[in-house]
Amino acid sequence: MEIVESILNLSVQDPAEQEFSSADLTWTKFGTAEHHDDAALIPYARVDDFIIGECSNVECPTRFHIERGRKRSMGSLKEYKNDEYLEYRLYWCSFGPENYGEGGGVLPSRRYRLNTRNRAARPQSMRGCTCHFIVKRLYARPSLALIIFNERRHINKSGFVCHGPLDKDAIGPGAKKIPYISNEIQQQTMSMIYLGIPEENVLEKHIEYVQRYGGSDATVSTLSSQYVRKLGMIIKRSTHELDLDDQASIRMWVERNKKSIFFYQDTSETDPFILGIQTEWQLQQMVRFSHRSLIAADSTFGIKRLKYPLCTLLVFDSRQHALPVAWVITRSVAKPDMGKWMKAVLDRAQSVDPGWKINGFVIDDASMEIDPIRDAFCCPILFSIWRARRSWLRNVVKKCSNIEVQREIFKRLGEIVYSIWGGVNTSVALEELIQDFVDQSAFMEYFKSTWVPKIEMWLSTMRTLPLASQEASGAIEAYHVKLKTKLFDDSHLGALQRVDWLVHKLTTELHSAYWLDRYADESDSFLNVKEEYIASTSWHRALQIPDSAVTLDDTNHLFAKVASQKDSSRTHLVWNPGSDFAFCDCAWSMQGNFCKHVIKVNMICENAKGYKPSMSFWSFREILMDLWKKPMDDSIGLDESVAWTHQMLDQIKQLVELNNANDIGVVVNNMPLKWVSKKGRTFVGIPASLPTLPSSSKSIAKNRKRKRLSRLR
Numbered sequence: 001m002e003i004v005e006s007i008l009n010l011s012v013q014d015p016a017e018q019e020f021s022s023a024d025l026t027w028t029k030f031g032t033a034e035h036h037d038d039a040a041l042i043p044y045a046r047v048d049d050f051i052i053g054e055c056s057n058v059e060c061p062t063r064f065h066i067e068r069g070r071k072r073s074m075g076s077l078k079e080y081k082n083d084e085y086l087e088y089r090l091y092w093c094s095f096g097p098e099n100y101g102e103g104g105g106v107l108p109s110r111r112y113r114l115n116t117r118n119r120a121a122r123p124q125s126m127r128g129c130t131c132h133f134i135v136k137r138l139y140a141r142p143s144l145a146l147i148i149f150n151e152r153r154h155i156n157k158s159g160f161v162c163h164g165p166l167d168k169d170a171i172g173p174g175a176k177k178i179p180y181i182s183n184e185i186q187q188q189t190m191s192m193i194y195l196g197i198p199e200e201n202v203l204e205k206h207i208e209y210v211q212r213y214g215g216s217d218a219t220v221s222t223l224s225s226q227y228v229r230k231l232g233m234i235i236k237r238s239t240h241e242l243d244l245d246d247q248a249s250i251r252m253w254v255e256r257n258k259k260s261i262f263f264y265q266d267t268s269e270t271d272p273f274i275l276g277i278q279t280e281w282q283l284q285q286m287v288r289f290s291h292r293s294l295i296a297a298d299s300t301f302g303i304k305r306l307k308y309p310l311c312t313l314l315v316f317d318s319r320q321h322a323l324p325v326a327w328v329i330t331r332s333v334a335k336p337d338m339g340k341w342m343k344a345v346l347d348r349a350q351s352v353d354p355g356w357k358i359n360g361f362v363i364d365d366a367s368m369e370i371d372p373i374r375d376a377f378c379c380p381i382l383f384s385i386w387r388a389r390r391s392w393l394r395n396v397v398k399k400c401s402n403i404e405v406q407r408e409i410f411k412r413l414g415e416i417v418y419s420i421w422g423g424v425n426t427s428v429a430l431e432e433l434i435q436d437f438v439d440q441s442a443f444m445e446y447f448k449s450t451w452v453p454k455i456e457m458w459l460s461t462m463r464t465l466p467l468a469s470q471e472a473s474g475a476i477e478a479y480h481v482k483l484k485t486k487l488f489d490d491s492h493l494g495a496l497q498r499v500d501w502l503v504h505k506l507t508t509e510l511h512s513a514y515w516l517d518r519y520a521d522e523s524d525s526f527l528n529v530k531e532e533y534i535a536s537t538s539w540h541r542a543l544q545i546p547d548s549a550v551t552l553d554d555t556n557h558l559f560a561k562v563a564s565q566k567d568s569s570r571t572h573l574v575w576n577p578g579s580d581f582a583f584c585d586c587a588w589s590m591q592g593n594f595c596k597h598v599i600k601v602n603m604i605c606e607n608a609k610g611y612k613p614s615m616s617f618w619s620f621r622e623i624l625m626d627l628w629k630k631p632m633d634d635s636i637g638l639d640e641s642v643a644w645t646h647q648m649l650d651q652i653k654q655l656v657e658l659n660n661a662n663d664i665g666v667v668v669n670n671m672p673l674k675w676v677s678k679k680g681r682t683f684v685g686i687p688a689s690l691p692t693l694p695s696s697s698k699s700i701a702k703n704r705k706r707k708r709l710s711r712l713r
Contacts, residue, residue, distance in 0.1 A: 004030050005032065008082055010030070014042065021053035021054045024053070025042070027039065039149070044142065047147075060164035062129075063094045064092065065092060065094050067091065067092040069089045072139065074139075087137035093132065096132075128156035128157065131154045135147055159242060187512070187515055193235050195516065199232060240500045247266075249499075249500040254275070260278065274332065276326065276344060278325065278326040278348065282325045290315040291355075292358070292359055295325075296322065300387075301483060310327060310328070310329055314479060316472070320537075321475055321478070321533070322537075339375060345376070357379075360381070364384045366454070384472060385467065388417075390477060392413050397590050411579075418579070418618075420459050421463070466616075470602065471539045482510075520533060538588075558576075559574060560605075562597040578605035578606075578608075578613075582602065
């Protein structure tokens with residue numbers, strides 16, 4: 001904003017409202033480059049209207065008292081500047097300024113009242129509010145008043161809102177009359193508001209759940225209605241900009257939300273910026289769903305458009321959907337920096353469950369450092385090809401106009417990837433691809449500049465690490481698409497370079513959306529939300545397609561046909577069936593996504609002859625073959641192979657048995673019994689090392705107790 005040094009450049013504002021506030025005025029930076037404040041010029045006769053309107057602020061209702069005042073008489077100055085005052089008054093919010101809240105602690109509510117003039121009526125009113133402004137009646141133009149706001153927000157020096165509905169620590173005598181609102185009810189109401197559900201429906205659900213705790217009466221309904229409206233107002237008016245400077249704004253957010261941060265490192269000459277976010281609910285979900293299971297990473301979101309790229313840690317919930325359980329905002333991919341925040345994630349999870357351990361970590365970027373993952377989690381690492389597949393398919397469709405050429409190029413790219421286990425020379429295969437499609441200059445230019453320099457690294461990673469399944473890849477991709485939809489819509493393009501905006505979007509809208517999805521599924525409520533959540537991945541949508549809707553080309557295995565479930569007259573064509581690089585002509589696939597038709601066709605091809613297995617199964621088979629191919633004369637190597645193979649087979653058998661069993665009791669009954677001593681079974685939770693009193697000591701203690709009782713009588 002441009003800084004104005006003379007009030008002659010300010011226009012006089014006279015709002016039409018009877019009472020108006022700072023929100024109704026246009027503010028200008030007035031002063032010098034070193035020191036300037038927000039200023040506005042109004043008629044002096046309307047100063048009282050402004051003060052009344054400012055006191056009626058819905059978010060922070062208050063009263064302003066005169067902290068300091070001075071007057072001059074006309075003609076007392078022979079020389080004067082344009083901004084000299086005839087009358088000067090400093091107005092300060094009556095909730096300040098005694099305790100400024102240094103350190104972010106909870107401000108005390110005193111039980112006595114100070115004998116201070118013009119303070120607000122309540123004894124706990126000294127909350128350290130720094131909101132204050134100056135009113136100058138101009139000496140040169142007595143009919144005008146210059147308003148200078150030194151601090152427009154009702155916050156203390158730590159940046160916390162310190163009174164009003166937005167104050168988290170606000171208490172009062174009416175608290176006993178307010179119906180009980182648990183964290184679950186509050187999160188549910190917030191989630192519905194963030195998702196744009198009409199206020200009437202939000203209020204209906206809110207009252208329904210509040211009445212479970214406090215009964216139903218008119219007071220509960222009235223207070224619930226007020227609560228929903230107030231919460232909606234707070235959410236609507238909330239902003240990500242706690243400070244005009246993005247870095248200062250993030251520091252304030254971190255200070256206010258320490259419970260939701262597992263790692264924070266501010267930018268310095270030696271250390272890069274790292275912010276790790278995980279709410280308490282996300283921590284619960286991570287411990288619940290990833291113990292003895294998988295964690296996946298969507299590792300490089302927004303690398304071109306955001307100020308700092310976003311890495312999301314995902315778990316697979318009860319429906320095998322990807323659920324975000326932590327966000328890491330940083331540009332650094334160096335081993336020491338990754339090791340810091342990964343160790344912090346591990347420590348936080350084990351603080352809840354000391355025995356928490358994961359069975360595998362899925363990465364989606366070949367350039368990602370894997371040593372910090374192994375050091376922190378001590379688990380196998382899997383690789384998902386969804387990112388490469390999506391990038392290739394999107395650019396093939398975008399840069400090649402002929403659909404037959406699109407199919408053939410995508411098929412050839414898939415053959416290059418599948419050839420990593422066939423001993424084919426990758427350089428020769430790439431050169432043949434470039435020569436065969438030299439006329440597709442747009443795609444080839446993209447491929448040579450973006451992928452050729454790094455494709456050896458990607459293929460080596462695919463060859464070295466076990467590959468994740470299509471279900472896992474599709475779940476990660478579904479989260480990525482949802483995240484992209486939430487963040488990259490047209491209304492937010494101007495804020496992409498602010499970290500505080502990204503943090504605000506993640507912790508409000510995205511967090512609320514996933515919370516409500518899980519709540520709807522587990523509580524069997526919000527049926528429309530539950531249905532959308534279940535069908536949010538292509539894998540689950542593929543399960544709804546009957547086998548009879550798929551027709552395979554049994555002659556050459558070139559294509560498959562899938563009848564549409566919505567329009568019986570329409571058929572989708574899937575080329576290169578059975579492959580992870582199958583090409584479908586539906587709209588979802590043409591955007592680069594794993595579509596339900598490809599997944600359904602590949603499910604059918606698994607049990608049909610003449611089709612390739614999936615890349616994940618092929619990778620798994622190659623790992624087993626490598627173990628089996630250990631030389632016989634290397635006895636220790638053979639022992640290790642046998643041990644690994646039996647361990648894997650035991651785990652696979654247990655998983656298959658658990659997956660196929662309709663009754664968990666059958667599985668439990670088949671488990672081997674582990675007997676413990678009778679004493680251990682009786683005194684569960686008491687350490688065996690605790691000393692026990694001998695029988696003689698017990699009798700002596702009883703006799704002493706009887707003597708004490710007899711004296712009391």
